[in-house]
Amino acid sequence: MDAAAPRGYVRHVSARSTTSAVLDLGEVRAHTLPNGLRLRVLPERSVPTVSYYTFFQVGSRNERLGTTGISHLFEHMMFNGAAKYGPKEFDRVLESRGGNSNAYTSNDVTAYYEDFTADALPTVVDLEADRMRSLRLTAEALEQEREVVKEERRLRTENSIFGLMEEQLEALVFLAHPYRWPVIGWMEDIQRITREDCQAFFRTYYAPSNAAVYVVGDVDADETVALVERLYGDIPAGPAPAPVPQGEPLQRGERRAVVRYPAQAPALLAGWRGPAGRSPDSAALDVLQVCLASGESSRLRRRMVHELELAVSVSVSWGWRIDPGVFLAFAELSPGVSAERADAVLRDELAGIAAKGVAAAEVRRAQALLRSSVLHELATHHGVAHALGQAEALLGDWREAGRALEHYAAVTPRDVRRVAAEYLAPARRCVVVLEPEESR
Amino acid sequence: MTAPITLPPIHRETLPNGLRVIVAERKGVPLVAARLVIRGGASFDPAGRCGLAHLVALAARRGTRRRTGPEIDLAVESLGADxxxxxxxxxxxxxxxxxxxxxxxxxxxxxxxTAGPTFPAREVERIRRREVASLAHDLDEPGVVADRAMLAAAFGDHPYGHAPEGSVKDLGAARRADVLAFHRRHYRPADAFVVVVGAVRAEEVLAQVRRRLGGWRGPAAPAPVIAPPAPPRAAVVVVDKPDVTQTQVRIVSEGFARSSRDYFPGLVASAILGGGFTSRLMEAIRVERGLSYGVRSRFATSGAGGLFFVSTFTKVETTAEIVQVALDETARFCGDGPTAEELERTQSYLSGLYPLSLETHDQLAEKLSDLALFGLSEDEVTGFRERIRAVTTEACRVVARRYLPRERSAIVAVGPAKAIARSLEKFGPVKVVPARKMV
Structure with missing residues (x-):
């Protein structure tokens, strides 16, 4: 019973997400166990709930061809029982204590969370420590999760226009870096992953030395640290993960791909390889993204949707990643519109910004929208815990979660022009066009 | 789990024109959430104009006596607002x-x-064209197509039987005169209310609303009353999308209105059957058989009625199997009801997580607006846990047997008809519809 949801592909604006104005990071208790597990606790008692996030420093960037998708498949395996809490127990115990849980895998990280009422904290720490210490990896569970993941791939990629196009785009933007393959993995690889692959993966990437825990909400910091030390303290550290290949060659001209699919209308997806998330240019790319396509008065919406009526929706996203990630522009075009024409308008808008920049008022508008978006994320324990984890995993320091607004406020029109010219240069672009074809 | 659920101080006022104002003062992030709600949505679309209410809502911000559409966009966004x-x-x-x-x-x-849109002809036409074009993209999303087919199967010609976004044919025929007439007829302060939640001072907000909306005038005729829908007729509908590799499945049966006494037993029963990761359907379909990534069941409740549905998807080859498993699990649940352990766990789960649904200003504004729209008391929120605790295994069984899919349920499958229609015949006569008919 909510107001109509926005159409099409919408991504939230930023990975960095908190501010000293509303969040006192001075209250964060940071502690590292002898086995390497990092723990950050932020007591915040306005609501009697707790959010508990566990970030493992592993995602599809740590994979190899032949077993792509193992990070994500493994995420599914984490819910299939450990030594103390057996199969099906994890969610049952948590739900009976008034909590719930889920997880996601990205190119860079695998993150698990529980949201629950404050008195369930000891149970949650016990559940999480149990599976980090002694996950059971049975052949039966692997076969079942393999089928589930194949259905997930059919849902999100094979039968989704955006999914089909995004998979092609990443393979254009990256030739050598593991960002080249999709997080969910190639279908054949999902089929091929063995129990032994999973065991080796667990030993390295799910060791406490490769993990961090974030607890935000109605808790006592000292008690939480003591509890975590007691339940995780005896889990041994693991080997150092292998370095991720970084040899991405320089792109010397536009790369294009066509997807022919029985769709009703064409679509256009363009992407550029940007800097690493921790680059000072990341904040300027977020501002550029908002100038381009956040809100009805953004440049691309005004021109492509309102004035020329080429597209029914346009969205732009800058994805903060550990290694240089992708700046994306996606347009759902009106039936019959030529993708080339839409692409020409997109090129023209970007060239205009690279040559002339944007107005100071546009930057102020973007800063105001980004501030609201950051505040929105910080409105919940869940959002704060995630922001801390994301900042540490992607940018190397949880304190970065408190600096986003400063970074955005420091961006000038000159910065926006410079990053547009540098990262969105024509020779660096990759384009995927969806050409509708007749049904078989 | 024992902390009581409380609401912040709530200030209410009804203006002389009938507009109700509800303000909740609350600490938290320095944002504020506001919702203006007018009774009357897609169910008020006139015959042959499905999508009109939606079009009116979108077009209203495209110009007023004081501002053009682009001026409104820029003013709002420059303030960091949405x-x-x-x-x-x-x-x-x-x-x-x-x-x-x-x-x-x-x-x-x-x-x-809300009160003073001028509906500039060019903008209305442009929005109309864009909405028609958007329907083409909707058609490319199998889940959206399935939801549309489910509404049609559940409600038929009843005003709830079409998606709010309307259809290509009806939106194609809509004119600016239709938009003006709908706005004149249905945007009335006496059928509307404003909810504001945040770190505000209620007296200031009330004064602002009085000043801005006190002069809003609307027609005297009250909003029409929507009659309760009839239960769905048994049917098996295949919406043909020849090229997909995965079938979207919906099983739908009778439901109830939001104000029904069955609401809380229904909430608990549908959660046990298909609400979370430990639900019966999840167990049978995902955990035991690996047939799908997800499955859920829920009562969708509206003002005049509702529906119960199971929603899932599976590879084309296992379409009939997933329907069978879902029906078998539902029948088993109707027969035995939940176990005491399932009931207890689900009550804890629903009660424990409830404060999370009130955490942000937007969430609270939505909750308060639902209470006002459906004429419910605040006790639905503050007494949520007691109401959940009061549900018994027998109450779950009764509500399940009354509403869940048995004889009169409709099955909708969006997939390649050639590959799936025959296998679905065991559930009843199959009607095949081309996907394009769905928009």
């Missing part, structure tokens, strides 16, 4: 999220687009 309008079957919503200091200016704009 203004969005839309409809569901029962109501029209204008939603606003803004930095708290920008509230007075944003309320001015929100009032302007």
């Amino acid at each position: 203004l969005a309008a839309g409809v569901d079957e029962d109501a029209t919503y204008v939603g606003l999220t803004a930095p708290v200091e920008a509230l007075p200016r944003c309320l001015d704009i929100l009032s302007d687009v």
Whole structure:
């Protein structure tokens, strides 16, 4: 019973997400166990709930061809029982204590969370420590999760226009870096992953030395640290993960791909390889993204949707990643519109910004929208815990979660022009066009 | 789990024109959430004009006597605010999220687009063309197509039987005169209310709303009453999408209105059957058979009625199998009801997580607006846990047997008809519909 949801592909604006104005990071208790597990606790008692996030420093960037998708498949395996809490127990115990849980895998990280009422904290720490210490990896569970993941791939990629196009785009933007393959993995690889692959993966990437825990909400910091030390303290550290290949060659001209699919209308997806998330240019790319396509008065919406009526929706996203990630522009075009024409308008808008920049008022508008978006994320324990984890995993320091607004406020029109010219240069672009074809 | 659920101080006022104002003062992030809700949504679409209420809501912000559409966009966004309008079957919503200091200016704009839109011809036409074009993209999303087919199967010609976004044919025929007439007829202060939640001072907000919307005038005739829908007829519908590799499945049966006494037993029963990771359907379909990534069941409740549905998807080859498993699990649940352990766990789960649904200003504004729209008391929120605790295994069984899919349920499958239609015949005579008929 909510107001109509926005159409099409919408991504939230930023990975960095908190501010000293509303969040006192001075209250964060940071502690590292002898086995390497990092723990950050932020007591915040306005609501009697707790959010508990566990970030493992592993995602599809740590994979190899032949077993792509193992990070994500493994995420599914984490819910299939450990030594103390057996199969099906994890969610049952948590739900009976008034909590719930889920997880996601990205190119860079695998993150698990529980949201629950404050008195369930000891149970949650016990559940999480149990599976980090002694996950059971049975052949039966692997076969079942393999089928589930194949259905997930059919849902999100094979039968989704955006999914089909995004998979092609990443393979254009990256030739050598593991960002080249999709997080969910190639279908054949999902089929091929063995129990032994999973065991080796667990030993390295799910060791406490490769993990961090974030607890935000109605808790006592000292008690939480003591509890975590007691339940995780005896889990041994693991080997150092292998370095991720970084040899991405320089792109010397536009790369294009066509997807022919029985769709009703064409679509256009363009992407550029940007800097690493921790680059000072990341904040300027977020501002550029908002100038381009956040809100009805953004440049691309005004021109492509309102004035020329080429597209029914346009969205732009800058994805903060550990290694240089992708700046994306996606347009759902009106039936019959030529993708080339839409692409020409997109090129023209970007060239205009690279040559002339944007107005100071546009930057102020973007800063105001980004501030609201950051505040929105910080409105919940869940959002704060995630922001801390994301900042540490992607940018190397949880304190970065408190600096986003400063970074955005420091961006000038000159910065926006410079990053547009540098990262969105024509020779660096990759384009995927969806050409509708007749049904078989 | 024992901490009581409380609401912040709530101030209410009814203006002389009938507009109700509800303000909740609450600490938290320096944002404010506001919703203006008008009784009357897609179910008020006139015959042959499905999608009209939606079009009116979108077009209202495209110009007023004081501002052009682009001026409204720029003014709102420069303040760091978001203004969005839309409809569901029962109501029209204008939603606003803004930095708290920008509230007075944003309320001015929100009032302007609600009470004084001019519907510039060019803008109305443009939005209409865009919405028609958007329907082509909807058709490319199998899940969206399945939801549309489910509404049609559940409600038929009843005003709840079409998606708020309308159809290509009806939107194609809609004219600006239709838009003006709908606005004149249905945007009336006596059928509307405003909810504001955030770190505000209620007296100031009330004064602002009085000033901005006190002069809003509407027709005397009250909103029409939507009759309760008839239960769905048994049917098996295959919506043909020849090229997909995965079938979207919906099984739908009778439901109830939001104000029904069955609401809480229904909430608990549907959660046990298909609400979370430990539900019976999840267990049978995902955990035991690996047939799908997800499955859920829920009562969808509206003002005049509702429906119960199971929603899932599977590879084309296992379409009939997943339908069979879902029906078998549902039948088993209707027969035995939940176990005491399942009931207890689900009650804890629903009660424990409930405060999370009130955590943000937007969430609370939505909750307060639902209470007002459906004429429910605040006790639904503050007494949520007691109401959940009061549900018994027998009450779950009774509500399941009354509503869940048995004889009169409709099965909808969106997939390649050639590959799936025959296998679905065991559930009843199969009707095949081309996907394009769904928009």
